[in-house]
Amino acid sequence: MAKVIALQQPSPYLARPGKDLNELLSTIENIYHIKDLDSLLEIILREARHFVSADAGTIYLVSGSKLYFSYVQNDTLIPAGSNKNRYLAGNLSIPINTNSISGYVAMTGESLLIDDVYDIRSSVSFNFNPEFDKKTSYRTKSILVVPLTTRDDLILGVLQLINAKDGRGNVVPFSMQDRLYISQFAQSAANAIEKAKLSREMVLRLVEMAELRDPSETGPHVKRVGAFAVELYDAWARAHSVPEKELLDTKDLLRTAAILHDLGKVAISDAILKKPGPLTDEERNAIKLHTIYGARLFLRSNSAWDRMAGEVTLNHHERWDGTGYPGNIPDISADRIELGPGKTGKEIPFSARIVSIADTFDALVSARCYKEMWEEQKAFKYLVDQSGRFFDPELVRTFIGITDTIRAIQGKYVDAQPTEHHNDIMHDLEADSLSIL
Numbered sequence: 015m016a017k018v019i020a021l022q023q024p025s026p027y028l029a030r031p032g033k034d035l036n037e038l039l040s041t042i043e044n045i046y047h048i049k050d051l052d053s054l055l056e057i058i059l060r061e062a063r064h065f066v067s068a069d070a071g072t073i074y075l076v077s078g079s080k081l082y083f084s085y086v087q088n089d090t091l092i093p094a095g096s097n098k099n100r101y102l103a104g105n106l107s108i109p110i111n112t113n114s115i116s117g118y119v120a121m122t123g124e125s126l127l128i129d130d131v132y133d134i135r136s137s138v139s140f141n142f143n144p145e146f147d148k149k150t151s152y153r154t155k156s157i158l159v160v161p162l163t164t165r166d167d168l169i170l171g172v173l174q175l176i177n178a179k180d181g182r183g184n185v186v187p188f189s190m191q192d193r194l195y196i197s198q199f200a201q202s203a204a205n206a207i208e209k210a211k212l213s214r215e216m217v218l219r220l221v222e223m224a225e226l227r228d229p230s231e232t233g234p235h236v237k238r239v240g241a242f243a244v245e246l247y248d249a250w251a252r253a254h255s256v257p258e259k260e261l262l263d264t265k266d267l268l269r270t271a272a273i274l275h276d277l278g279k280v281a282i283s284d285a286i287l288k289k290p291g292p293l294t295d296e297e298r299n300a301i302k303l304h305t306i307y308g309a310r311l312f313l314r315s316n317s318a319w320d321r322m323a324g325e326v327t328l329n330h331h332e333r334w335d336g337t338g339y340p341g342n343i344p345d346i347s348a349d350r351i352e353l354g355p356g357k358t359g360k361e362i363p364f365s366a367r368i369v370s371i372a373d374t375f376d377a378l379v380s381a382r383c384y385k386e387m388w389e390e391q392k393a394f395k396y397l398v399d400q401s402g403r404f405f406d407p408e409l410v411r412t413f414i415g416i417t418d419t420i421r422a423i424q425g426k427y428v429d430a431q432p433t434e435h436h437n438d439i440m441h442d443l444e445a446d447s448l449s450i451l
């Protein structure tokens with residue numbers, strides 16, 4: 015049952031820009047193909063906003079007794095191409111109770127349509143919290159909030175759309191028809207979110223298996239590497255005018271592939287990965303095989319997802335100048351694997367060149383038991399110094415151009431405690447006698 019708070023003004027609904035119902039139905043169909051949770055939330059929010067011409071919107075997801083700001087878009091406050099704010103919002107939460115608008119919707123499963131949030135009648139339990147408006151000088155007015163309820167009646171979160179606009183850009187109320195369409199859309203969206211959450215949980219469980227072997231491959235580390243990789247790609251793709259669909263499809267695959275970059279470590283023995291102190295050449299070579307073991311898990315299948323995960327696991331230690339590993343391997347399933355010589359330049363798959371920068375940067379700025387964490391500037395300088403040697407120079411430049419977003423990602427995915435070992439990238443660096451530890 016929906017509630018309408020405050021009488022609707024006569025709405026210039028028909029004059030408003032937006033999509034027709036057929037477009038919405040085809041969007042609903044499309045979202046079922048998105049595998050990555052973050053890509054899915056981005057698309058759901060963008061499409062819902064587009065459909066009703068909303069200036070801003072938020073998706074909150076339920077975790078425990080709280081609602082977490084999981085995705086935020088605001089055309090007025092966040093210029094297109096700036097991605098840092100959505101990571102900043104990631105740690106904010108509100109309790110699920112009937113005191114707030116979103117809390118009320120999550121608690122009761124009812125949708126709310128409010129013409130002006132500063133004019134809510136006193137007989138209802140919830141209030142609009144003006145803090146965000148005060149901080150940002152934004153003026154929230156009309157709002158449409160619907161629950162994200164799965165077909166099993168599980169409320170996964172809340173979709174909130176803010177400030178419907180007419181054709182001239184004036185803020186107007188949302189209409190009853192908006193509510194009807196968005197409620198329908200939200201139901202399909204919730205089912206897709208449930209599926210994507212499940213896949214994300216499975217992926218993180220796989221990472222936990224690798225983490226048992228190499229304690230440096232923690233959940234926060236791989237989530238940062240996944241987010242760095244996606245944002246680096248996003249900035250590069252926008253600079254190259256990559257079509258929106260291709261951009262979103264690639265981001266959808268890249269995050270999971272980046273998260274799984276070191277999955278092959280499940281096949282490396284604890285005695286080597288957890289060995290304190292320096293490794294022998296033989297042990298170092300054994301670790302290098304994690305690239306092959308990872309690729310074996312994916313490259314035998316031919317889906318786009320497996321292909322990218324296989325590319326990244328196999329090639330994330332290749333270097334631009336050919337001094338990386340494993341090089342061209344004629345048959346990754348062979349019993350005996352001979353490494354190298356390394357692939358060079360653009361022979362290294364693009365996805366792996368991206369993940370190599372993301373993974374190295376995160377290893378450098380993280381604390382390990384045998385090294386202090388590096389200052390950010392020192393780590394950036396390292397990337398620049400090794401640009402054209404280890405890393406794709408254009409990608410290094412792009413990465414340094416998104417510093418704000420990188421910091422926001424670090425603020426969102428924080429290590430529980432310093433991890434103990436990283437017998438992988440750091441040993442590569444030691445091997446090069448770069449005296450950077």
Ligand SMILES: [Fe+2]
Pocket residue numbers: 275276304330331438439
């Ligand atoms: Fe690795």
Ligand SMILES: [Fe+2]
Pocket residue numbers: 231235239275276373
């Ligand atoms: Fe890593």
